[in-house]
Amino acid sequence: MRTHVLKTILPTLLLLVAVFIIGSGCTGEPQDYSYHWYPDLDQDGFGDNSVSPTIQHDQPLNYTKDNHSDCDDTNADINPDAIEIPDNIIDENCNGAFGITFYKDSDNDGFGDPESGSIFEIELGADAPNGMVYNNADCDDTNDMINPLADEIVGNDIDDNCNGEIDIDDIRYIDADGDGYGSSEQSPAEGVFNSLDCDDTNPLIHPYAKENKENGIDDDCDGTVDEIV
Structure with a gap:
């Protein structure tokens, strides 16, 4: 009989006591909770x-x-x-990403169609989604020979370099860093048909370059330092 009590009844009683003690902690007065x-x-x-x-x-x-x-x-x-607002430096919805407008680059010349913008949420500095670019500078996204870096071909009635002018870019500008964007200094012979570069000593700095966040440099020559794109 004693063995039966020790092996069966006593463990049951201990279990009931434990349940009572633990349970009383969960059903106490509300003011006791933290x-x-x-x-x-x-x-x-x-x-x-x-x-x-x-x-x-x-x-x-x-x-x-x-x-x-x-x-x-x-x-x-x-x-x-919150709703993410694109093209600023604020993460409105606190998910660690930023809404940025990207543009289709159907002709793969590095310049996007201004009519094709789509918003994606990405981390700062991330590459553009496949087939898209950060800029919307292309004036004909079906022809990779027409973009801001193209040479203007006089006499073809086409705005080859997307500057709004047709067949009149006969002035060349020195492109010392070889990035395709010229300085303000005209060239008597060799050079490019634009004078858009704000730093002709650094090939990584030119219009439509991806802004390198927090480096203190106007990478894309738009007059603003360290904006989101």
Whole structure:
């Protein structure tokens, strides 16, 4: 009988006691519970993901419970439910990517069709989606001999280099860095038919180049430093 008690009844009683103790912790008074609260200063319903939580029962002023997915708690328009606005340097929906407009490059000359823009969310500095480019500088995306780097062919009635002028680009400009974009200095013989380069000593700096974020250089010669594209 004693053996039966030790092997059967006693373990059962211990189990019941454990269940009672654990259960009492889950069914106690609400004021005994503690929650994780995160600052929600912009009151958009999403807590600041850059701070540690405050742990207590009552909700502090301008805090939200168990939510710390806001990447900018100073702006109510930036949170995981926000709509991504393209072509700026803001990650509105806090997913680590940025909305950028890309353009189809059907003739593979490196210049995009301005009528073919599509928005993609990518990380800064990532390559353009397949068949697309960052710029919309092509005036004929069906012909790879027509683009801003093309030589103007006088007498063909075509704006070969997409500058808005037909058959009048007879002035050449020195292209010292060989990137296809000329300086403002005219060339008596060899050269290119444009003077668009803002740094003719560096072949990586020219119009329509991809802006290298945070290098302090106007890579694409648009007058703005370190913009998103």
